[in-house]
Amino acid sequence: MNNLTHRKARIADLPRLIELLLEDELGSTRESKSAAVHENYIKAFYKIDSDPNQYLMVIENDDEIIGTCHLTIMPSLTFIGSTRMQIEAVRVAGKYRGQKIGSWMFNQAISYAKENDVSIVQLTTNKKRPKAKHFYEKLGFEASHEGMKLYLEQVA
Numbered sequence: 673m674n675n676l677t678h679r680k681a682r683i684a685d686l687p688r689l690i691e692l693l694l695e696d697e698l699g700s701t702r703e704s705k706s707a708a709v710h711e712n713y714i715k716a717f718y719k720i721d722s723d724p725n726q727y728l729m730v731i732e733n734d735d736e737i738i739g740t741c742h743l744t745i746m747p748s749l750t751f752i753g754s755t756r757m758q759i760e761a762v763r764v765a766g767k768y769r770g771q772k773i774g775s776w777m778f779n780q781a782i783s784y785a786k787e788n789d790v791s792i793v794q795l796t797t798n799k800k801r802p803k804a805k806h807f808y809e810k811l812g813f814e815a816s817h818e819g820m821k822l823y824l825e826q827v828a
Contacts, residue, residue, distance in 0.1 A: 674774065678780050681740070686717055689730070691740045692763040698715040699763075699764075700799060727784060730762070731777050732789040739764040739777055745788050757785045778811050 681689065686709055692712030693699040704710040720726045725746070742761040748754055759781055764773050787794050796819045797804045805815070 674735045676776055677732050678729050681730045685730055685737060686713055689740050692740055693761070693764060694822055695766050696763060698800060708815060719723060729781065731773065738768045739773055741777060741781060743789065751791065754791040755789055756792040756794055757790040759793065774807060777810065
């Protein structure tokens with residue numbers, strides 16, 4: 673894995689990114705398995721891509737996309753006007769897990785945070801993913817808060 677690089681996602685990457693989401697045990701139950709890319713993914717991609725506070729990171733080994741994560745920079749009034757970065761949708765292709773790619777990806781994400789004057793990096797992980805929680809704790813993250821969600825009905 674000496675040829676790892678990261679870059680901003682492009683629209684042409686969308687089918688592969690959806691594949692990575694589907695590989696996940698939870699994602700397999702909530703993502704679209706359709707051969708055609710669902711229009712909601714395309715709309716979401718363009719919203720993310722046009723927002724300067726968003727970085728949809730693609731991890732490549734040579735020219736193969738093997739991982740992704742979504743970084744969001746969030747200015748805040750709390751902590752004396754600090755800036756936070758939220759990390760979401762962390763995925764590494766199944767055949768590449770256990771090869772330190774996730775650690776490499778997080779090092780890149782944290783470097784990106786530092787470049788953007790971020791003082792707090794935060795993430796959430798589903799309680800059904802104890803391995804992910806352990807991985808994040810090994811990276812130095814602390815389970816300091818209890819996350820909550822309210823799912824709103826989508827209007828078509």
